[in-house]
Amino acid sequence: MSAMRVDAKVVMLGKESVGKTSLVERYVHHRFLVGPYQNTIGAAFVAKPIQVGDKVITLGIWDTAGSERYEAMSRIYYRGARAAIVCYDLTDSSSFQRARFWVKELQNCEEHCKIYLCGTKNDMIEADRSLRQIDYHDAQDFAEEIGAQHFETSSKSGNNVDELFHKVAEDYNNNAFQYMTAEDTGVDLGQKKDSYFYSCCHN
Amino acid sequence: MSQRTERRGIHVDQSDLLCKKGCGYYGNAAWQGLCSKCWREEYQRVRQKQIQDDWALAEKLQREEEAAYASVHGAQALSHSQPAASQPHTGHASLGAFSKFEEKKTNEKTRKVTTVKKFFSPSSRTASKKETQEGKTPSPSISRHASFDTEQVSKDFVDFLKNLQKPGREIHKQCRAFIVNMSSKKDLGADELSECVQDFYQNLADRLMSHFKGSSESVEQVMDQVEKYIMTRLYKSVFCPETTDDEKKDLATQNRIRALHWVTIEMLCVSMDEEIPEVSENVVKAITDVIEMDSKRVPRDKLACITRCSKHIFSAIRITKNEPASADDFLPALIYIVLKANPPRLQSNIQYITRFCNPSRLMTGEDGYYFTNLCCAAAFIEKLDAQSLNLSPEEFERYMSGQASPRLNNSEGEWPHSGSAVGVTPTNPVLAQLNHNLEMLSGLSSRQESLMEAAQSLQADLIAWPKNVQREVNDILEKYPLEIMSRTVSAIDANNMDNDQLPPPLTPQVFAG
Numbered sequence: 001m002s003a004m005r006v007d008a009k010v011v012m013l014g015k016e017s018v019g020k021t022s023l024v025e026r027y028v029h030h031r032f033l034v035g036p037y038q039n040t041i042g043a044a045f046v047a048k049p050i051q052v053g054d055k056v057i058t059l060g061i062w063d064t065a066g067s068e069r070y071e072a073m074s075r076i077y078y079r080g081a082r083a084a085i086v087c088y089d090l091t092d093s094s095s096f097q098r099a100r101f102w103v104k105e106l107q108n109c110e111e112h113c114k115i116y117l118c119g120t121k122n123d124m125i126e127a128d129r130s131l132r133q134i135d136y137h138d139a140q141d142f143a144e145e146i147g148a149q150h151f152e153t154s155s156k157s158g159n160n161v162d163e164l165f166h167k168v169a170e171d172y173n174n175n176a177f178q179y180m181t182a183e184d185t186g187v188d189l190g191q192k193k194d195s196y197f198y199s200c201c202h203n
Numbered sequence: 204m205s206q207r208t209e210r211r212g213i214h215v216d217q218s219d220l221l222c223k224k225g226c227g228y229y230g231n232a233a234w235q236g237l238c239s240k241c242w243r244e245e246y247q248r249v250r251q252k253q254i255q256d257d258w259a260l261a262e263k264l265q266r267e268e269e270a271a272y273a274s275v276h277g278a279q280a281l282s283h284s285q286p287a288a289s290q291p292h293t294g295h296a297s298l299g300a301f302s303k304f305e306e307k308k309t310n311e312k313t314r315k316v317t318t319v320k321k322f323f324s325p326s327s328r329t330a331s332k333k334e335t336q337e338g339k340t341p342s343p344s345i346s347r348h349a350s351f352d353t354e355q356v357s358k359d360f361v362d363f364l365k366n367l368q369k370p371g372r373e374i375h376k377q378c379r380a381f382i383v384n385m386s387s388k389k390d391l392g393a394d395e396l397s398e399c400v401q402d403f404y405q406n407l408a409d410r411l412m413s414h415f416k417g418s419s420e421s422v423e424q425v426m427d428q429v430e431k432y433i434m435t436r437l438y439k440s441v442f443c444p445e446t447t448d449d450e451k452k453d454l455a456t457q458n459r460i461r462a463l464h465w466v467t468i469e470m471l472c473v474s475m476d477e478e479i480p481e482v483s484e485n486v487v488k489a490i491t492d493v494i495e496m497d498s499k500r501v502p503r504d505k506l507a508c509i510t511r512c513s514k515h516i517f518s519a520i521r522i523t524k525n526e527p528a529s530a531d532d533f534l535p536a537l538i539y540i541v542l543k544a545n546p547p548r549l550q551s552n553i554q555y556i557t558r559f560c561n562p563s564r565l566m567t568g569e570d571g572y573y574f575t576n577l578c579c580a581a582a583f584i585e586k587l588d589a590q591s592l593n594l595s596p597e598e599f600e601r602y603m604s605g606q607a608s609p610r611l612n613n614s615e616g617e618w619p620h621s622g623s624a625v626g627v628t629p630t631n632p633v634l635a636q637l638n639h640n641l642e643m644l645s646g647l648s649s650r651q652e653s654l655m656e657a658a659q660s661l662q663a664d665l666i667a668w669p670k671n672v673q674r675e676v677n678d679i680l681e682k683y684p685l686e687i688m689s690r691t692v693s694a695i696d697a698n699n700m701d702n703d704q705l706p707p708p709l710t711p712q713v714f715a716g
Binding site: 005006009016020021045047060062063064065066067069072073076077079080 | 419420423517528529530531533534535566568569571572573575576578579582583586590591
């Protein structure tokens with residue numbers, strides 16, 4: 001059995017082929033697999049311990065299917081998540097529209113979930129600036145508007161990837177600490193109580 | 204029974220603490236509010252009654268059997284004089300069998316009592332009392348089997364708690380009280396039951412957390428055991444309860460999956476190639492695992508089945524694609540597996556896990572991830588329409604109504620109007636195969652015919668051939684008749700007729716010398 005205890009659930013959201021899996025792969029295994037179409041690397045679930053200060057936080061990173069045909073189901077995925085990394089492709093404006101969709105969903109359904117906006121494939125922009133379709137400041141404004149952190153990463157070079165996940169763990173640690181002192185419970189089951197009783201398929 | 208009035212759980216009013224018999228001692232929730240002395244009396248009484256009931260039932264059954272036997276053999280009794288002897292014999296045999304069975308049952312009971320007594324004596328009474336109650340259910344064979352499982356789990360649980368010393372006893376007490384409490388709440392809705400169980404988990408986890416000074420690992424360990432114990436005991440009353448429409452949903456899902464039998468691996472964009480033996484092996488294993496889920500009682504065991512199933516799917520994808528799989532591959536594959544497996548009571552199982560699993564496991568861990576995917580797959584199958592398979596609505600309708608099958612889509616461009624020219628353009632793969640076979644058969648028969656013709660002509664040739672040879676031989680014989688001529692040549696030695704003309708042979712001469 002997978003006995004590893006997981007502290008926080010982190011979901012990866014984003015359109016197909018924006019590089020969700022590559023991002024996880026880069027972060028967890030420090031590698032980038034080369035190929036023409038990178039939508040299939042890494043496993044779908046990873047538990048990764050991170051050192052934050054003097055504590056170790058284990059993030060359970062959930063990869064999700066980005067295809068539009070499963071859009072109706074994405075709500076099931078991010079239920080109870082403490083953090084969501086919403087990915088978009090810097091060279092693909094449609095992916096940013098989809099990112100906006102997920103942000104809205106998250107804000108409606110999962111108020112305790114922190115959102116991290118993540119532009120991917122930064123290395124391609126650096127190689128050729130004309131490829132950029134999402135302006136940095138537009139994204140930054142959007143992130144501020146929704147109260148999210150904003151990162152531009154490259155899974156190929158590893159740029160900003162560790163920073164992103166470290167920030168996720170750090171924020172979780174701070175929040176969890178507040179939560180614990182506020183509620184004075186010894187257990188870390190940091191969700192709303194009614195979230196245990198979610199019905200998976202019928203709402 | 205007194206359980207009906209029993210309302211006590213973990214929270215007990217001060218006034219309710221006294222023994223209900225009013226003897227002045229303190230009562231205990233585990234003893235149904237009685238003090239130990241009154242409880243023992245009460246328990247002995249109930250048990251005696253139970254045993255008497257059992258005997259009464261056994262005697263009744265025996266009488267019935269005898270009556271039945273008598274009526275069957277009544278006719279024979281007139282002709283044979285045997286039945287008077289044979290009848291008591293059978294009666295005795297059945298009694299013998301029964302008393303053996305009874306003996307076994309009591310053996311089991313006493314064994315249980317002794318094992319548990321070692322550790323915590325009052326528990327044994329509640330446990331065995333439960334069992335006698337269970338014995339009353341209409342299908343004794345099933346309940347006995349179930350209670351054997353339960354017994355095993357209880358034993359394991361006690362063994363596990365022994366290591367924990369004092370807190371273990373505390374935990375055991377709490378669990379038992381909780382189970383008794385739950386059994387009085389059978390009429391509640393599923394959500395309320397779920398809430399009770401979750402509250403119990405939460406409370407217990409809180410206490411354990413302070414006990415173990417925050418070592419979450421040991422807490423988790425204990426919680427797993429507690430979950431196993433509690434849910435094994437409660438399974439029958441809380442799995443697919445009558446108060447919900449889970450069963451209806453199960454049937455709906457089952458029918459839905461059956462109606463979708465035509466969905467192919469290509470439509471779902473699954474990257475698994477079942478032609479590869481290793482892949483199909485994994486697919487079969489995955490299907491077995493997801494079906495096996497229904498047979499488990501503990502939510503965690505059910506989750507383990509899902510996780511195993513998922514692991515098999517991952518390896519199937521990895522073998523096919525030669526690289527590790529991601530969620531984009533996994534979810535379609537899981538949907539495909541669920542469609543192929545049509546797991547029994549899928550919705551009930553999902554609901555059961557959701558309601559009664561330890562929440563921390565369900566929300567964050569790996570098991571939780573795969574379970575969520577299974578929920579997604581179930582939801583997808585329920586809502587599946589033409590768009591989600593990249594089909595036109597008309598096509599989807601036709602497949603759903605069974606008028607057409609997608610498997611021929613590649614080989615045949617046009618779809619036949621249903622009913623017309625069935626023989627010419629097959630509408631499903633079986634018919635196509637049939638037609639193909641027929642064609643092959645007719646080809647074979649024509650070839651056989653020509654073979655027969657050739658054989659016959661060969662036979663005719665063979666018959667004609669010796670005649671021809673004979674005729675030719677005769678012709679030649681006629682043309683060149685055999686003439687026997689006189690011998691013209693004579694041998695030198697045979698004929699000495701010219702000997703005379705030859706000079707006489709040399710004679711030796713002697714010369715004077």
